[in-house]
Amino acid sequence: MTQTVTPRPTLLSVNVNAVAYLRNRRAVPWPNLIDISRAILAAGAHGITVHPRPDERHIRFCDLPALSRLIAEEFPQAEFNIEGYPTRHFIDLVLENKPHQVTLVPDTPEQSTSDHGWDFAQDGEMLRPIAEEFRAAGIRVSYFVDTNPDEPALAMAAGADRIEFYTGPYADLCSAETAQQELENIRRTADQARALGGLMMNAGHDLTVENLPGLRQAVPDLAEVSIGHGLTADALMLGFPEAVRRYLRVLGHPA
Template sequence: MPAQLSVNLNAIAMLRNRRDLPWPSVTSLGRIALQNGAHGLTVHPRPDQRHIRFSDLPDIRALIDDEFPQAEFNIEGYPTEEFLDLVEAHAPEQVTLVPDDPAQATSDHGWDFEGKGNVLRSVVQRLKKSGARVSLFCDPDASRASLEAAKATGADRVEFYTGPYGATFDDPARAAEALRQLEISGKLAAELGLGVNAGHDLTVDNLPGLARALPQLLEVSIGHGLTADALEYGMAETVRRFVKACQG
């Protein structure tokens, strides 16, 4: 079964936030994405609300509940108490925990599972009690020991950081090496019973290679590249293109 596509709405929200105006609408474009084959919507509500605003969350939750009950809401972020309260208030189907400093421009590394295992374990258990599936952001070259530590937290999945792979867009040899490492890590995760997600700098061009290297891939979360393509092709056609690319 091809990986499912979750459309990250943060880049759309960032464009909206350049003006004190309600457009582009994250819910309207989220609706178009779900109408055209996306399985879910992802947001990363940072403390400074420079992308998604906290006030967007109930609207996105209502969109899914009222119009697309089979779709999933994925909220990602660093597990501060404020973030955990937001998650519990909006009941996402999946929570993706990332080790970002609040000042970071974007996620750029996975968790130190062996060093942060105890902290993550308590957070994961809290989130699972709320009914959410929990995914942990993970480096693409994660070792078996690191993935065993991730599994020990009680998490359901890991999301491999594909930024290094995305950066090889003009170097086929480096792209092949990045895929080889992801393939190794993906097999280790699957052996340990962890579901596999992926995200960061994925495009229509590089998704098929990733899908072939990670046949166990369950979900990709894509924002920047998808939003960039939507400026050229429109949101509906862009989502259809990305869904097709997920098929490998």
């Protein structure tokens, strides 16, 4: 039986990888990643997310100090979230730039985007000391997980402070029946996370203004969503500040 949960507004972290990807198509400094991140945060977003990949095809390693400085100096109430696969180079980048949260994803270098959660039976032993290293530096650790009720306990055993639901299967819907089935998977996984105590829940991948209400109904205490592609697509029509405000309203924040 699904637990009774008190609803709460969900925080919005905007992934600016798509902005960096557009910038990198030319040897020019625009669109300016810092200026757009500043506009996003000034419009009310609660944080910035980046995913620096080994080939730097969007976020460049040199972007990280500038983004960290922007948040620390101009938006100290906001959160900086760096996500990626924990190579030694990635670990060192995170430790050098001191985000509030690191989100570890099981991506291979050639993947175009994240498309599955961790296999903790295979990778849990590898992840645990990495999580301890981040936590010792005061950085919160979140793991990208598939929506399976077994995953929260496995993630916690591997050192997670939070989990981030991979919402691709929910967002890539073929029918209302499929949507309800995936939302039930999400609900059951969220129930197991709550039962552990202290394991908060994030979500991300292909989330939009249209599909967020169903997700929030399934997980009323969802702590945070990380949204990049859908919000950036809206921003091409509306501008980033108005796109951010639309998402904030859907997430339960006053206009």
